[in-house]
Amino acid sequence: MNHNKEKLSGVFAPVVTPFEGDQPDLDALAFNLTKLRQTDLTGFLALGSNGEVKSLTDEERLLVLEVFAREKGDKVVMVGTGCESTKETIEKSHVAAQMGFDYVSLLTPHYHAKQMDGAALRRYYERVAEAVSVPVLLYNAPQFAGGVQIPPRTIVELAAHPNIVGIKDSSATGPGRFLAELDPEEDFSVLAGGINFFYASLHAGAVGGVLSLANVVPEACTEVYDLFMKGMYDRARELSAGLIRLNQFIAGAWGVAGVKAAMDLIGLRGGRPREPLMPVPTEGIAQIRQALVTEGFPVFSL
Amino acid sequence: MNHNKEKLSGVFAPVVTPFEGDQPDLDALAFNLTKLRQTDLTGFLALGSNGEVKSLTDEERLLVLEVFAREKGDKVVMVGTGCESTKETIEKSHVAAQMGFDYVSLLTPHYHAKQMDGAALRRYYERVAEAVSVPVLLYNAPQFAGGVQIPPRTIVELAAHPNIVGIKDSSATGPGRFLAELDPEEDFSVLAGGINFFYASLHAGAVGGVLSLANVVPEACTEVYDLFMKGMYDRARELSAGLIRLNQFIAGAWGVAGVKAAMDLIGLRGGRPREPLMPVPTEGIAQIRQALVTEGFPVFSL
Amino acid sequence: MNHNKEKLSGVFAPVVTPFEGDQPDLDALAFNLTKLRQTDLTGFLALGSNGEVKSLTDEERLLVLEVFAREKGDKVVMVGTGCESTKETIEKSHVAAQMGFDYVSLLTPHYHAKQMDGAALRRYYERVAEAVSVPVLLYNAPQFAGGVQIPPRTIVELAAHPNIVGIKDSSATGPGRFLAELDPEEDFSVLAGGINFFYASLHAGAVGGVLSLANVVPEACTEVYDLFMKGMYDRARELSAGLIRLNQFIAGAWGVAGVKAAMDLIGLRGGRPREPLMPVPTEGIAQIRQALVTEGFPVFSL
């Protein structure tokens, strides 16, 4: 197994950004990272969708990255640096590289969605991959990108680039199709971007996952991966099914706000999302609490 | 394992309807069935999307079903009887039952898509399931149904109905989510409706698949299933990947017309689809031929 | 102005199909037609979406058409005869022609949506237009057709066909774009398929509309048209705005079921839609009643 595949195998948490009033709560972030780094998580995604990256100013993003640099421990860190322009993506990726992070994860540009065909996306990713020293991960998430998807054919072409080493796929279709077209010898790793298809994707060839649920129940997420690696498939499927059920009440129902509310319940510091996102209402929190209990996770009693 | 799960496990071919001029070519259909029934396929779907059911008159549908009744051998047969009205769905399902077929498969009504919410769909399926003697399969295929999907919650509710015994899921999202919510003891079987996620779905709890590719390379499709059942996962994944690649050039690129063209190439009788569907152009046929050869399947030389 | 433009100018009602128990209520249909034919409506659309055409068997469609033939008075009648196959569309159009109806209105085929590109649709419409004696209207309604739209370029090409004489456009984008590309001298009429853009479309070059609201308040709909023709634009816009507001509570909120409920309130015979469509619940009926009163229409008191 090549070096990047090794580094990218397992479970990553797309770490949330806590807020205190109208500022990022860097202490709370540090607290969460010190807890999460004690788990078997492979690493963290900083400044992802769950980190509310598009609601952070450039300055705030730097402050957040400094906390990651300080508190990451021995974890692998990928940083979301995708912007609408090639130029700004490169500049932000340079910063991530200079700060010593391991990978940049680049969501498809999508504001001018109609123009973002395979050729435009290919050119975009190749330009960035050539300009930056840090290895690049594609991030395919049409639900956050106005429906823009990287065509499977383009993924396969980009996989051949020496500085493009993987993809985080959160598309509903899952990675089945392009996994079949990838050369298994290629240094290109596929990470499932959602718990609903994480376990099944491992069987199809994915090496791991970036799971919002790993902010809440990291050990259960990594256990699915470990059971898979040990060939204990029945237990893996069962545990995965429990996490899928749990997730419906968290990110499935409420997005980032749900992840943060669940973190509060298990003793991490989630807090409110930044407006216009709204916190989970009281009855939603009760449902999350109930779902955690049902699936066997300890929650703080009030 | 209960009776229906046993009957529904494995691979079904959604059998195409050949045409001769502007009539269904019943001889060609019989020829195909005599070949397909000699394979390890579990059974057939008659009058499905690949059977161009919506392009057949009521009378033609009956003629097609008579061929199935005669030529099915010992295969399990499910019949597509879903119509826009509850009433007509029930009537067509009665006919299927009287002709001795095993299951009816009911695509979601969708012409009035905006009104087809979970409550309307639940009522529809329950009404039909109560009115007919033959067991009912849900068919969730938003790509054929104006985007209408059965909500996961509704699927779980319907799974509890004694005469609703399974679902064919062709949605892009795959069955991961509702598989996790289903009671494994329930008499409710999940069939994957596409090769792209067939193998991964088996690991998530599906019992089989309804695969258009099973019209073309039935033995390879059933081998994926057999390898899975024997726990030979590496070989299963590899074979599955080859079939996914192959499928891009067939149904992926051309829909039913591609399936029919590929059947012609391997010695079955596909022919032209009914207009306004058009046959695959010459260069597309060359690509299908090449893909069959690349993946190791024998094609007729011209 | 050529002959067809004259015949197609003004307002058409896409007449609903009443049911009594599980049968079409032909008496109620006749009753409605005798009332509607006394208005200034230009004509009727039989077997359209509001007529729940896809929920009617072939036999029932014939019975409905016979009522139209008998009760249409001097109104122009267009018949929805579009099916998934070119062949069946032609056969049903022949029947409409033989029964003496004026036009056939052909919704785009859409079950195999991915294959229904401009070329396929062009071929479909040309084949039908050449095969039938009755003049053809295109019907562009992506919301009923799995998202399939006739590309503007294809509409312009088809407009040149001598037996294709118009289009009913119910797409959200409205007819603005292709109206600009049509030759005004061409015998091709554009009808707006919704009250929301009916009045504005007249200014852009449409000759009329097919309005579900014309089942409920036909005189108000034709008055918008008459005021437009007389150049009384302020009053036309105001009346149109009132009808748009009203429509939100009827078809906007409930589809066909809303139209039928509103008909019951004003003394016509709507009744229940056919299942799986459900009737408007009591509180929805109260809102429709209130909206009718607010916009100045008489309702029956209970």
Place this chain on the structure above:
Amino acid sequence: MNHNKEKLSGVFAPVVTPFEGDQPDLDALAFNLTKLRQTDLTGFLALGSNGEVKSLTDEERLLVLEVFAREKGDKVVMVGTGCESTKETIEKSHVAAQMGFDYVSLLTPHYHAKQMDGAALRRYYERVAEAVSVPVLLYNAPQFAGGVQIPPRTIVELAAHPNIVGIKDSSATGPGRFLAELDPEEDFSVLAGGINFFYASLHAGAVGGVLSLANVVPEACTEVYDLFMKGMYDRARELSAGLIRLNQFIAGAWGVAGVKAAMDLIGLRGGRPREPLMPVPTEGIAQIRQALVTEGFPVFSL
């Protein structure tokens, strides 16, 4: 007519941002503004979608605004300041206010599209409107906003806010529906965000338009408006139809890149868009040139 309606009536150009190498070309922007301010345009939209706002850094946006402040002449200027977070939107709107611009135009937040329902959007717009001194325009453009739309009901509610004075609507559905629900006495102006429905929208109650084509042929765009105001409807419709045809070859085919290419052809300074957007290829430019000639506009000969 109240003050804002007066200021917002007519045609606005959503001014493009030229680039020189990888920097904004402020001289070219100034050149374009000096030309455009000599026309009958009502004003400019700075930092809109056509200004490639999402591809500009915060610093670059300020540089662009300074050029507008200097070169706007007596034109009304609205500034696109909508960001994903309420907080950043307010901050950027404060800057626009301090620089003396007339309005801010706020695209719907949309990164967390699934959470952006009517309640979230209402809260977002009200928060901003209360926090800033400059009057607020809603900007409804699902094609740039991951499908997010402001529900008509929410628009009507927001129209009542004293500091929300209008909407730019670029949705395909057009403003017909909510125009009907708006109180005409309200200080709330509707601007059509596309040439395809600009003229028809004037008849439905819009007071003007923000038209990318106004970067290219401003006088023709304002003439449509003037002819409408004078009641010369036949000539207005004809001219509008010509502009709709022209636009297919410009923004319709190529987005911003097409607008910039057309500007080059008529003697303004468009240049290349910022990557990953690509310039119009040679054959596309030839088609734009031909379309300009066909519709009677002078182009520079090379």
